[in-house]
Amino acid sequence: MTGPIGLYLPGRSVLHRLPAGAKLAALVVAGAGSLFVRTPTQTGIAVAVVLLGYAVARVSPRVIWTSFRPLLWVIVPLTVFQVVVVGWEKAMVIVGVIVALVLLANLVTLTTRTTDLVDVVVRVCEPLRVLGINPERVGLMLNLAIRGVPLMVELAGQVREAQLARGHNVSARAFAVPLIVGALRRADELGDALAARGFDD
Amino acid sequence: MSRQTASSSRDLAMVAIFAGIVGALGLIPAVTAFGGAVPITAQSLGVMLAGAILGPRRGGLALVVFLVLVAIGLPLLAGGRGGLGVFAGPSIGYLIGFPICAFVIGALTYAVGAPYRLSWGIVANVVGGVVIMNVLGVVGMMLRADLSLDAATTAALVFVPGDAIKAVICALVARGVHAAYPGLLPERRRRSERHDAHA
Structure with missing residues (x-):
């Protein structure tokens, strides 16, 4: 896991250029609207509209498939179950709505930069200032955490190498303890560095 | 009191x-139990660890941050899933459960304080990480996938043995971490004057 992590797919379509906030708002509206979808026809239209969005964003069918595939583990057993219990029509609506919403959310993710989404989160947190939450600190924390994932993978590699060098067999517990202690020490250093730069309040 | 002032930057x-x-x-590959709605993952171990090690506030917050990262499109959920789509799926109950479980485990663990007690740790992990997690998971499946209580419970039960094992592993790891990195858990005895005299 090196290089940028994230699911963003660069492009220049209308959907790519739309502000991140607008896309997230649309997603929230679609989620609320999904409660009113009742018939298979409406469900079909919803799925078709979402797929049209993918066409506009020029996302290749291969990418759609890759982003959708993990959901099959849920969708296939669920479809079988619902067809048996409530019959074809209702099953199509229940499963179709989930598929449409997941596809739509994936579309937002594919066409929006992670950094833009962090900015939206920071802006959404602005009213939370009243509760004593500082939006800039939220942004800082998110960026640190994004950096934290490759950091942990790197640390895990170091711990494993150290154990192999000492001839240890890699057992889960003997691996997890030094890894987490190492992570906590890193966090200490990071905290000190932040405090030294005046982030403490 | 003067020992390691808990700085907000460090937190x-x-x-x-x-x-x-x-x-x-x-990122550790998941074992998928077919017929259930969620794969068995090392991730729920992380949820328990966050609570058992960082305590209620920091542990719960770590999981909120994690969910925000998932929401903004990092493929961090078990099985390489990420993006807002997962919040529309049937595992939503488990996702919402992540921070809540970390908080509960942290609250129970920190209520007893240092030194970490293995048996109590296991109890805390089972209550927060197995019972509450699965109750929320079941509610999520009922609402999101229109499953009946029975069907959702059956789907969730598949994961309980795995979760129970993880609760024990988490307690063992947490004991090791608290021993190697003291200062996180609150002292069980309030009067720590003898400590100060020594220092």
């Missing part, structure tokens, strides 16, 4: 790094 860094740990655990 912030711990929360961020633990969000990273939970994410990294999601």
